[in-house]
């Protein structure tokens with residue numbers, strides 16, 4: 001038995017307080033003075049009455065707190081993101097590599113940002129990157145719109161599902177081993193001859209223009225690389241007077257500039273805005289041009305098909321003939337595979353060589369040192385892979401180019417297909433993974449005087465080349481660059497052949513322009529250099 005307060009109003013006079021009260025279980029309402037004693041009873045009763053409700057609320061709060069604290073997993077830290085657009089508003093379209101590097105300085109070597117709605121994990125330390133890229137949970141590529149338009153899920157670069165990627169990765173790796181483009185390949189001589197011949201053609205081209213030629217070398221370097229790549233892929237190289245090749249390379253550059261950081265990838269609603277719709281159309285049209293040109297090359301390759309040839313197209317068509325066109329070995333897959341290999345090899349190697357030429361022109365003492373070493377070691381004979389061990393300074397120079405002008409500055413992204421842990425931190429399923437190679441190669445904790453072009457940093461006390469564990473231009477793990485050795489062979493033969501016959505200088509008093517455009521790869525600005533016959 002007790003009292004219920006109906007209006008809860010404790011107003012009153014000195015004798016007590018007025019309130020409306022009702023005896024429990026009674027319907028009639030009393031109104032009168034309630035003295036202090038009665039109040040205490042009423043309040044005791046009130047508390048007792050509400051006890052189960054209070055208890056329930058407390059239990060619910062405890063359960064909620066427990067539920068949230070139960071997710072005791074630690075996630076990579078990161079900055080505050082705006083709704084819908086995330087951190088995109090703070091990334092400079094031209095230099096996202098620098099903005100992302102700054103965040104690494106603040107939040108550490110692994111951090112999270114949102115790009116649009118996409119949870120993105122950025123990794124800016126080599127050791128950590130290797131740990132992450134070794135995991136099977138990050139073998140996939142992210143489903144970005146521009147990637148889908150450029151690569152789809154066929155070919156190799158963005159190939160998925162897993163069984164298909166594994167099959168095609170093995171197919172390409174076996175092919176590269178057969179032609180001599182892997183570390184363990186035994187029969188390298190045919191490929192070496194092809195690459196050397198192409199480098200000699202570069203020299204001839206330069207010499208044929210005169211003793212001292214002012215030239216933007218992009219086109220000639222493009223010819224050097226694509227002759228090699230086309231011969232490997234199609235069995236024939238294109239005709240030198242065709243402009244098709246140049247158009248193809250410049251179109252690939254154009255899409256590369258738009259590919260990764262494009263707002264199109266992260267703001268799905270942006271596609272409906274006029275500015276982005278236009279961008280999407282330009283991208284689509286450029287891709288159509290590329291595919292049209294590629295089609296011509298593929299048709300030539302198909303019409304020359306022979307089971308006895310060793311080109312990639314012949315090897316693929318042989319496999320297709322053996323299996324009948326199936327889920328993997330079919331015409332669409334062949335076209336995309338050729339596109340991927342062509343784009344991945346030319347885009348990267350051509351720009352690496354262009355950067356190399358710019359640095360050699362600016363740093364004459366490095367150029368002379370590389371040349372002196374070449375003349376001393378080779379003694380006039382053509383260079384081959386066997387000489388590499390004795391060409392430490394040249395290798396160090398190529399490594400320093402890969403560091404100071406990281407060709408794939410934001411790395412080639414991966415995608416987490418499941419939750420996983422690294423260094424006690426959880427990376428969530430569906431996260432985009434950015435291997436921030438630029439920051440890894442420009443980390444002040446790792447590299448001394450990092451802005452300086454200094455091949456010496458890759459030499460030991462005896463002047464021998466030593467690998468540096470923080471130099472990762474090809475990334476790491478099972479999906480790392482499949483063409484690493486081919487790229488190294490092309491770089492090596494180019495430097496070894498060309499530097500013995502040609503001296504590279506800056507154009508008059510014009511300093512070399514080391515600024516860049518940051519797309520999927522790091523593009524140097526077009527500029528002329530002086531090539532002097534030796």
Ligand code: HEM
Pocket residue numbers: 133156157158159169340341344345346348349352407408411412413473474475476477479480481482483484486487
């Ligand atoms: C300096 C030259 C090159 C650089 C810096 C470079 C860099 C890279 C990087 C960073 C990746 C991403 C790897 C990953 O996801 O972990 C990659 C993938 C790839 N690279 Fe290269 N690359 C170069 C030359 C080449 C060449 C010459 C080829 C020709 C065979 C090639 C073919 C590929 C292919 C097909 C992939 C995709 C592999 C896959 O997804 O399984 N690259 N490259």
